[in-house]
Structure formats: structure tokens, C-alpha cells
Amino acid sequence: MSLLKVSNLEVAFDSPDAVVRAVNGVSFDLEEGSTLGIVGESGSGKSQSVLAMLGLLASNGRANGSAIYQGENLLTMPAKKLNRIRGNRLSMIFQDPMTSLNPYLTIERQMTEVLELHKNMTRRAAKKRAIEMLEAVRIPEAAHRIDQYPHELSGGMRQRVMIAMALLCEPQVLFADEPTTALDVTVQAQILQLLRNLQHDFGTAIVLITHDLGVVAGLCEKVMVMYGGRVMEHCNADNLFARPSHPYTIGLLRALPRLDQSDAPLVGIPGNPPNMAHPPSGCPFQERCIDASQRCADSVPPLEPFGGDTTWLRACNRPVEQMKSLHEVAHV
Incomplete structure (x- = not known):
């Protein structure tokens, strides 16, 4: 049985001049512990397909079709219920760490909030777990960096923070949108190995959106x-x-x-x-x-x-x- 079954997914955006049909009839099955790579040029509909499943489309966007997870359609799921599984059982590494992190909150608060909400952890226990995950994504002096704000970190370090946040709750399905774009090749290899370990230990399924066919060759079993x-x-x-x-x-x-x-x-x-x-x-x-x-x-x-x-x-x-x-x- 598929962990996630997407059928005839369509995404459109309403504008004053026209209707932009960004995604037309996308279907795929995602098994537990598998990796699907989605490749294509910018504007091909890769990211919008995933954002539609997570209820994160822009206000003028609408989605049709089905994305069945644990017997329920994510596209029609009530927002309150979707909030309980988004960031917990379904998680996403966003493409742009420069704008995805809140500039007004420390790295600690942005990470511990996830664990306090979804895992009912205390602030102290959540901070310890967050530091461990920052160390796992190769951020030096993690115990010090966690108290900093996003603007105090380099672009590559912010990208690693985004990856650490997505992995905190050990999700069943991880959507990774260009997760290694801002990283050098050595750190990229370490992050890809971390994703492999997550799959091995927890059976996490990964949907990888990327322009890098080399990453696809090294990580994905199927490609769309x-x-x-x-x-x-x-x-x-x-x-x-x-x-x-x-x-x-x-x-x-x-x-x-x-x-x-x-x-x-x-x-x-x-x-x-x-x-x-x-x-x-x-x-x-x-x-x-x-x-x-x-x-x-x-x-x-x-x-x-x-x-x-x-x-x-x-x-x-x-x-x-x-x-x-x-x-x-x-x-x-």
C-alpha cells in the first residue's frame, strides 16, 4: 500500500488577465522508505505540486485531484487537521533559506517550537534535541549558533538549519525542494548521507525536487x-x-x-x-x-x-x- 498516492493533481492560479495552469494531471505513488526525484526547468510545476499537497499555495491558487495520505485527501483536509501533521508526519525543506526563516526569532525558538507543538517536549529538552540535529547537519559550534538570528549565519548555514528543522520530528514523508543548492560539494554529500540514514532508520519516504541530475542519480530510485x-x-x-x-x-x-x-x-x-x-x-x-x-x-x-x-x-x-x-x- 502506498504511503502517499497522488492522482490527477491540478494546480491553477487566478490572475486579472488569465488563469495560470501550473500543474496538469500529475500522478504518482510513494512507498515507505522510497525516494522520488522530480526534475525539470524552473516553472515546470515541481514546487507547486508539493505546495498544493501541504496546503501552502498562494491565496489565488487552487488545487484539484487527490493526494491520499493515511486514507485522507490532503487537498480537502480541514486546515486544523492538516496543521497537526504538517511539520510532523509530513515535512518540507524549502528552497530559499534567506526568506523561509523568521528574521525576528532566534534559531532556537524556530526549532524548539516545532518540538513543543508536535512532540510535547519541554523547552529544555527541545533545545537539546535541536542542538543535536544542528550537529547532525554539520553546523559548527551548534550550542552557540542556536542562540543566533538568521542574519548572523551564512546562506549555507541557513540552508542546513532548514534541513535540521525539517528532520526534527522524523517525518514519514519529507519533501525536499533543492535541499543542497547553497552547499559546497562536501557538505552536500554529508546531507545526502544524512537523508539516506533517515530513510534507513525510520523508513522515511522522500520527494526530492532538484535541478541536479547528479543528486538524482545518487539518491533516487524513481524519477519524474x-x-x-x-x-x-x-x-x-x-x-x-x-x-x-x-x-x-x-x-x-x-x-x-x-x-x-x-x-x-x-x-x-x-x-x-x-x-x-x-x-x-x-x-x-x-x-x-x-x-x-x-x-x-x-x-x-x-x-x-x-x-x-x-x-x-x-x-x-x-x-x-x-x-x-x-x-x-x-x-x-
């Missing part, structure tokens, strides 16, 4: 590639890197630097992501796709099983054997 608010490809990570089947996935992989081809120029995806207030007809990627046909402009390709594998889904009209670009990413 999004573009223009839709899922383009959804499969096991091994299949994604060995045999990418969607032109957009191929474009993302071709844009990665490779150690075995250090002199080769990076190949970017031409064009820009679509304006979701006025999305293109047909496939959202067709205006940038070198394999697009008239059919791609006329109709949205369904997300369906590919190559006889029911766990490998792809939304593309072009048969893989006809894709001109597949041979260029062999052995990515």
Missing part, C-alpha cells in the same frame, strides 16, 4: 520529469540515465557536463519554457523539440506505458526508434 506543468517521463532512475525515452529528458542529459568529454561544448535546449498563462496547443515541449511533428502541435500526448513496461511512462507521440537524437545520448 516535468515540463510545462505535465509529466513527460516517469520511470526508474536506472532506466532514465541508461535509456532516456523522451526528447526533453534527452535534452536535459545532453546539457550535463561529462568527465569523459571535458572538451566537448555543452548542448543546451533551444528556446524558452512556455508561458503557462497562454500555453501552447498540443504537447507543451513541441516548440523546442527537434523531433516534433504536426501531430505534436495538434494534440497533447497521453502519459502511457512505454516499451512493454507498465512502470515506465512517457508522454510523446514519436516512436523511440524514430527519434533522431537518441543515439547522441548513448551511455550518458
Whole structure:
């Protein structure tokens, strides 16, 4: 049984000029102790999908579909009940530590409040636990740093505080939105190992939103590639890197630097992501796709099983054997 089952999730934002449909029909299952990576360019709908599940959309946002957790739909759950599990059983590492931490409160107060609310701990016990978690995310002199305000910490240290806060209650599901963006590679490796340990010890399921396909390769079992608010490809990570089947996935992989081809120029995806207030007809990627046909402009390709594998889904009209670009990413 899935720990979290998302079906046909849609997110839209009302504006004076148009309705921005940020997410269109996203579905996935998340098992206990598993990791799902969600990748794609900025504006593809990755973060809004997660914010919708946690009831954190902007005031002009609305969500439809279902996100079933422990038999209840998070999208229709009363706010009071959602508050009891958000930050406790469901937790999130936000993307921007500069604005996510309260500048008027010390790190101690922002961390101990979580434990006092959800775990009924005393202030003293909560502070001890908070210091232990700060040490776990490699913050030096944690007992001193916990009494400081966010502006007294570097960007990387604030990011680690956000990660520590998300892990305090040992959540069942952890949503991590670019959790290692502001960290150097050494600390990034330590944080990823901390997430692996959390999974091993507590069976935590992780939804990882990232632009870093290297992080996906090292941490995720499954990957969902999004573009223009839709899922383009959804499969096991091994299949994604060995045999990418969607032109957009191929474009993302071709844009990665490779150690075995250090002199080769990076190949970017031409064009820009679509304006979701006025999305293109047909496939959202067709205006940038070198394999697009008239059919791609006329109709949205369904997300369906590919190559006889029911766990490998792809939304593309072009048969893989006809894709001109597949041979260029062999052995990515």
C-alpha cells in the first residue's frame, strides 16, 4: 500500500488577465522508505505540486485531484487537521533559506517550537534535541549558533538549519525542494548521507525536487520529469540515465557536463519554457523539440506505458526508434 498516492493533481492560479495552469494531471505513488526525484526547468510545476499537497499555495491558487495520505485527501483536509501533521508526519525543506526563516526569532525558538507543538517536549529538552540535529547537519559550534538570528549565519548555514528543522520530528514523508543548492560539494554529500540514514532508520519516504541530475542519480530510485506543468517521463532512475525515452529528458542529459568529454561544448535546449498563462496547443515541449511533428502541435500526448513496461511512462507521440537524437545520448 502506498504511503502517499497522488492522482490527477491540478494546480491553477487566478490572475486579472488569465488563469495560470501550473500543474496538469500529475500522478504518482510513494512507498515507505522510497525516494522520488522530480526534475525539470524552473516553472515546470515541481514546487507547486508539493505546495498544493501541504496546503501552502498562494491565496489565488487552487488545487484539484487527490493526494491520499493515511486514507485522507490532503487537498480537502480541514486546515486544523492538516496543521497537526504538517511539520510532523509530513515535512518540507524549502528552497530559499534567506526568506523561509523568521528574521525576528532566534534559531532556537524556530526549532524548539516545532518540538513543543508536535512532540510535547519541554523547552529544555527541545533545545537539546535541536542542538543535536544542528550537529547532525554539520553546523559548527551548534550550542552557540542556536542562540543566533538568521542574519548572523551564512546562506549555507541557513540552508542546513532548514534541513535540521525539517528532520526534527522524523517525518514519514519529507519533501525536499533543492535541499543542497547553497552547499559546497562536501557538505552536500554529508546531507545526502544524512537523508539516506533517515530513510534507513525510520523508513522515511522522500520527494526530492532538484535541478541536479547528479543528486538524482545518487539518491533516487524513481524519477519524474516535468515540463510545462505535465509529466513527460516517469520511470526508474536506472532506466532514465541508461535509456532516456523522451526528447526533453534527452535534452536535459545532453546539457550535463561529462568527465569523459571535458572538451566537448555543452548542448543546451533551444528556446524558452512556455508561458503557462497562454500555453501552447498540443504537447507543451513541441516548440523546442527537434523531433516534433504536426501531430505534436495538434494534440497533447497521453502519459502511457512505454516499451512493454507498465512502470515506465512517457508522454510523446514519436516512436523511440524514430527519434533522431537518441543515439547522441548513448551511455550518458
